[in-house]
Amino acid sequence: MWQEFVNYLTINIFGLNGKLNDTINFFIYDVGKIWFLLLTIIFVVSYLRTHFNTEYVRAYLQGKSEFFGNILAALFGIITPFCSCSAIPLFLGFIQARIPIGVTFSFLISAPLNNEIAIAMLFGIFGWKITAIYIGFGLLVAIFGGFFIGKMKMDKYVLLDVKPMEGELQEVKIKLTFAQRVKESKEYTLDIFKKIYIYVMIGVGIGAFIHGYIPADFIANYAGGDNPFAVLIAVLMGIPMYSNAAGVMPLVEVLTSKGMLLGTALSFMMAVTALSLPEAMILKKILHVKLIGVFFGIVGAGIIGIGYLFNAIL
C-alpha cells in the first residue's frame, strides 16, 4: 500500500521517470518505512524496558552457575537498556555482586549488539527472518564469547580492586504507573528518533543513489563472493561506525541487493554494533589492555566466523 502511494506520488504528481524516478521513489519509500518501524519498535522495546533495569538484572544473575549465567546474561542483554557511558559502573557492580567476569562479558557483548535501533533497522530493511538470525547468532557470540573469556581466568586484569559485597544486595525498587511508563517510553522514543532520523535519511540517500545509478556488478566485484577477504574487511570497517548503525544499515540493504553476500553483510552489521571503539576507550580505565584485546579478539573472531559460515551455506 505504501509502495503504491509512493509510486503515485513520484510518477503521477512529480512526473518522474527512468533512473531518477527509481532513485527518488526508493528514497521516499525507504525513509518512510524505516521511520515508521523505528518509532514503533523503539516504543515497544522501551516500554518493555521500563519493567527491567540493570540493578534487577544484577540481582537476578547473582549466584547463577557459570554457563547458565552466560545464557541468562546474553538474554537480558536484549531487553536491558545499555549505554556505553555506564559500562564502568556496570562492570564493577557485577564484580561486586560476585558475578563471574565471563558472565559480565556475555552481558556486555549482548547489550549493544541487540540494541533497539539495530533491531528496528534490521526488521525494517530485511524482515523478521534476517532479524531473527541476527539476534540468534548474536546471542551465540555473547554466550560463548563470555564463556571463553571466563575460562581464560583473566580476573587479574581488572585494574580496580572491588570488594565483594557481603550477603544479599540492597534492592533498588522504583514503582511506576502505566501512564508513567507510556509517557517515559514515548519521550525516550522521540529522543532517540531525533538523534538518528537524519542518519537514516543520509544512509538511504546514498543507498538510493547506488540503487538507481551504480551497476550491480560494480559492488559484487569488491564485496562479492569471489573476494575471500570480504568478511574480514567488512568487520574491520564496521568497528569505527558504532554510533551510526541507523545510517549504515540502509547502505547494507543496497549493497546486498547489488551482490554483496548476506554473510558479509551480517558480519558487518554485527561489527558496527558489538565492537565499539568508544566503549573500549571507556573500559580501558578499569580493564587492562590485554583483557580488552581478548574481548575484541573473541567477539571479532565469532563475528567473522558467522560471516564465512553464512556465505558458505547461502
Next chain:
Amino acid sequence: MKIEILGTGCTKCKALEEATKQALAKIGGFHTVTKVEDIMKIMDYGVVSTPGLVVDGKVKSTGKLLSVDEIIKILK
C-alpha cells in the same frame, strides 16, 4: 532533604544535576545537593546504571535523565 546525584561524569549525569537544582529552586526550602563521582560510593548504593538520584540515602531513580517535573514529584 539531602540529595545526591550519582554519576561518573557523563553528559546525562550533569544534566540530571542541573535539572535537580532547578527542581529544588521551584520547591524552595533548604536542601543540599551533592554530586557523587566516586565509583566505589556509587557501588555502595547498589546502583549500576548512572545517573542515579538518591534522596536521604534512598535510591529513587537509576539510569535515567529525569525532567524537572519528574524530580519535583519524587521530592514531594
